[in-house]
Amino acid sequence: MAGRTTSRHAGDTKSRILDAAETLFIDCGYEAMSLRQITSRAEVNLAAVNYHFGSKESLIHSMLSRRLDRLNEERVKLLERFDHMLGERLTCEHVLGAMFIPALRLSRDPRVGGKAFLRLLGRAYTDPSAFIRDFLNAHYASVAVRFFDAFQRALPHLPREELGWRLHFAIGALSGVLAGADTESLIAEFSQGKSMNDLQLIARLASLMVAALKAPLPDASQLAMFAAVLGDATDSDTAADTSAGSDGAAPNREHKAAAAAHEAPDEAGGSGLSPCPADAFLAPAASGTRASSATAGFDGEPRGGALEARAVLPHALHGAT
CATH class of the missing domain: 1.10.10.60 (Homeodomain-like)
Structure with missing residues (x-):
């Protein structure tokens, strides 16, 4: 006894x-x-x-694992179910559903964190510590690979580099909302006191991310437009030269617009832009010869499956979106 x-x-x-x-x-x-x-x-x-x-490090590992292991197990099970049901007809909405639905279900269960569960996910995705990022990247790399590949199959028109950027931006924005202490009050305010069930919440989350993921690639005219905006912003810093009689402002904008048009996506679907720097998402990649555009991702390294997932989804799958 x-x-x-x-x-x-x-x-x-x-x-x-x-x-x-x-x-x-x-x-x-x-x-x-x-x-x-x-x-x-x-x-x-x-x-x-x-x-x-x-140690503190081992404690944090255990703290994250007790929540995120089950979450990612449920996510993979649901993604496999959708894969089995739909095959090549798998949609972006189904992949996002496999990410969101298990997280929402677990957030309703007080035995696994309850209402604080989503905030834990948001904090894990957005915490700037290299220790947290490295743990998530190493511990859940296989899950990240599965979801990145699923998004790639659902959105075959997007180059892998472009898909990486869009997932990073969309999931980053979502994670910031989840991490906030006022998320529940904001939901209550936006819903004007009306109850919001899981279907409504998932539909709102997914509609925003689907729109971002499915948006057409920027063309020459859009790039030229933003080049002009940047040129106007730069011109404000050189107003003294302009007021002194310099007529170089307009030609400068035209030069930037022409350069932007030159960098527009090509017919093959490439972004035409420089690859994302590796240190934007993960530790600096090993030096070496860059792969060709057909086999290299947004960090310029050859694709082996795990690298792009570690770079893009550490804050989404290791505990999103």
């Missing part, structure tokens, strides 16, 4: 530590939280943390 009591007490202590770490991570982020804060909130001593986890 005494053994059972001791075991139950140890389990309660471990759960309290994990709960405290989760709350502080949501509120403060990885870098700002300390073991002292965790032990104080969990009402345990530092020895208890060392006994159960060994």
